[in-house]
Amino acid sequence: MSAAPLLTLAGVAKTFGATVALQGVDLRIAAGEILALMGANGAGKSTLVSILGGATRPDQGTMRLGGESFAPVTPADSRRAGIAIVHQATDRAGCPGLTVADALVLDRFADARFPLFLSRRSVRREAASVLRQAGFDLQLDLDFGDLKPAERQLLAIARAVSAQARLLVLDEPTASLSSHEAGRLFDIIEDLRGRGLAIVYISHRLGDLKRLADRVVVLRGGRVADAQAAPIDFERAVTAMIGRPLAAAHAEARAIAGDVVLDVAGLHLGGDAAPIDFQVRQGEVVALTGPLGVGKSRLLSTLFGVHAPAAGTMRLGGRSYWPRDPAGAIAAGVAMAAEDRHRTSFVPSDWPGGTVAGTVGLPHLGRWYPHGFLVGDRESKAAQxxxxxxxxxxxxxxARLDTLSGGNQQKTILARWQAEPMRLLLLDEPFQGVDVGARADIVAAIRADRGVATLIATSDPEEALEVADRIFVMDRAGLSPVTKAHHASLR
Known part of the structure; x- marks a missing residue:
C-alpha cells in the first residue's frame, strides 16, 4: 500500500433514530487497490456507501480524499470529487422511455462542457464510446424499461467506468451476471486497478472476492469486525461477518426416490433453442445453471404460465399441465419467485399491503377471504x-418490506409460498443480494421441504452446488446433466 492512501475514514459514525448504523469506522484505501467490503445484510455497508456517495452525512468522524478534507453534502459533490458508485439496484440508472444510448450518457447532459444541441447520431456515437471503454455490448436503441436486471447492471457499470473516477464503489456487481459476463467484468476491474483506480468491491460471493481482493474489511453491527491483507483467510472473515463458524456450504447430493412431480418432454421455448427434457421429483432440488440469455428464466416463466411454449409437453403430478397464466399455475400448486423480486413480488411500500404480512398473503387472498372481506388475522399469523x-x-x-435487507426480503417471498401447500417451487436467481447467513437459512428451508419439488435457475455454479441434488447446465443445445464427478469443473 502507498504511504498516503487515496481515501481515509476515521471514527465515522451514523445513527438513524434509535438505530446505530455505524460506530467509529476506520477505513483506508490506496490508489490501485481493490478493497473487499464484507458484511451481513444490515451490517452498515449501505450506510457507509451512502456517506461516500454524498447522500448521507455522518454524525461523527472525518474523511479525507486525495489528502484533502472530504465532506460531500450532495451526490453531485461526491461525483465531482471523483467517486463513482454503482448500486446493486439499478432501476434508477435510467427510466422507461429512454434508450440505452440516452441512459449511457445521462450524466453528461448536466455537464456544462457537453454540447447544448444534440442529435440522435451524436448521442449514439458518445454512448458507443462509453461501451467501448467498458468492454460491454448492449443494443443502443433498446428501451431502458425493457432491459433485464443484468443488462441494467452492465449499463450502470459502463457509465461509471467512463466517468474517469478516482474511486469506484461496486455493490454486488455480479449478482445478475453470467459467469462469462462476470469474467469480462473482472478483467475490466483488474485493468482499472492497474491504471491506478481505487475500488471498493462489495459482494456476498466469495469467489469474486478471492479472485479480486487485495484487502478485506468486515463490518458487523456497524463496527469493523475484521481487517486483513492478502493472503486473506476468508473462513475467518465469514466467521467475523456472521458471528459464528459457517458449516461447509455445498449440499450433499441426495438420491431422491419420490414421485415425479414435473415431467417436461420436447419443450421448445422458441427461437433456435433446442428442445428440453427433464424431470423433478418430490422432495428434490434441481438447479439449472449456464450463461445469461440461454433461456433459464424463460423456462421458469413458461412453467409459471407467463409464456406459452412453442412445442412440447408438460405434466404435473402425472397430468397434462398447460397453464394459461400465473393464476392457473398457482391454482395447480406451482409457485414462483422471479429474478427481479422488486418488480414482480412486492407491493409498493406506500400502498396497503407493502408489509411482511401483506407480501405473504397477497396471492392467497382469494382463498383466505372468499367473500372479499379481510377479516381476522390470517395474514399476520402466516407472516409470524x-x-x-x-x-x-x-x-x-x-414491518414494511422496504425496511428489510435483501436476504430478509427473499425469505419473506419464500414464506409467502410456504404459507399454503404447493407441489412445485420455481426460484429464479434466488440468492441475488443475499448474504451467506441468510442464504444458509434459505437453503435449509428449501431442502427441508420434502413434499415439494424445487427448480432453481442460477447463473452462479457455486450457488447450484450449494443447494441442489441434481444440476443441469443449460445452453442453446439444451440441458446437460452434471454428475457428482463433474462438480469440481463448475467451481
Missing amino acids: DGIERLNIRASGPQ
Missing part, C-alpha cells in the same frame, strides 16, 4: 409463522 421458521429479521408482521 414465516418469520419464526425462516429466521426473518423483522420487527413483526406489519
Whole structure:
C-alpha cells in the first residue's frame, strides 16, 4: 500500500433514530487497490456507501480524499470529487422511455462542457464510446424499461467506468451476471486497478472476492469486525461477518426416490433453442445453471404460465399441465419467485399491503377471504409463522418490506409460498443480494421441504452446488446433466 492512501475514514459514525448504523469506522484505501467490503445484510455497508456517495452525512468522524478534507453534502459533490458508485439496484440508472444510448450518457447532459444541441447520431456515437471503454455490448436503441436486471447492471457499470473516477464503489456487481459476463467484468476491474483506480468491491460471493481482493474489511453491527491483507483467510472473515463458524456450504447430493412431480418432454421455448427434457421429483432440488440469455428464466416463466411454449409437453403430478397464466399455475400448486423480486413480488411500500404480512398473503387472498372481506388475522399469523421458521429479521408482521435487507426480503417471498401447500417451487436467481447467513437459512428451508419439488435457475455454479441434488447446465443445445464427478469443473 502507498504511504498516503487515496481515501481515509476515521471514527465515522451514523445513527438513524434509535438505530446505530455505524460506530467509529476506520477505513483506508490506496490508489490501485481493490478493497473487499464484507458484511451481513444490515451490517452498515449501505450506510457507509451512502456517506461516500454524498447522500448521507455522518454524525461523527472525518474523511479525507486525495489528502484533502472530504465532506460531500450532495451526490453531485461526491461525483465531482471523483467517486463513482454503482448500486446493486439499478432501476434508477435510467427510466422507461429512454434508450440505452440516452441512459449511457445521462450524466453528461448536466455537464456544462457537453454540447447544448444534440442529435440522435451524436448521442449514439458518445454512448458507443462509453461501451467501448467498458468492454460491454448492449443494443443502443433498446428501451431502458425493457432491459433485464443484468443488462441494467452492465449499463450502470459502463457509465461509471467512463466517468474517469478516482474511486469506484461496486455493490454486488455480479449478482445478475453470467459467469462469462462476470469474467469480462473482472478483467475490466483488474485493468482499472492497474491504471491506478481505487475500488471498493462489495459482494456476498466469495469467489469474486478471492479472485479480486487485495484487502478485506468486515463490518458487523456497524463496527469493523475484521481487517486483513492478502493472503486473506476468508473462513475467518465469514466467521467475523456472521458471528459464528459457517458449516461447509455445498449440499450433499441426495438420491431422491419420490414421485415425479414435473415431467417436461420436447419443450421448445422458441427461437433456435433446442428442445428440453427433464424431470423433478418430490422432495428434490434441481438447479439449472449456464450463461445469461440461454433461456433459464424463460423456462421458469413458461412453467409459471407467463409464456406459452412453442412445442412440447408438460405434466404435473402425472397430468397434462398447460397453464394459461400465473393464476392457473398457482391454482395447480406451482409457485414462483422471479429474478427481479422488486418488480414482480412486492407491493409498493406506500400502498396497503407493502408489509411482511401483506407480501405473504397477497396471492392467497382469494382463498383466505372468499367473500372479499379481510377479516381476522390470517395474514399476520402466516407472516409470524414465516418469520419464526425462516429466521426473518423483522420487527413483526406489519414491518414494511422496504425496511428489510435483501436476504430478509427473499425469505419473506419464500414464506409467502410456504404459507399454503404447493407441489412445485420455481426460484429464479434466488440468492441475488443475499448474504451467506441468510442464504444458509434459505437453503435449509428449501431442502427441508420434502413434499415439494424445487427448480432453481442460477447463473452462479457455486450457488447450484450449494443447494441442489441434481444440476443441469443449460445452453442453446439444451440441458446437460452434471454428475457428482463433474462438480469440481463448475467451481
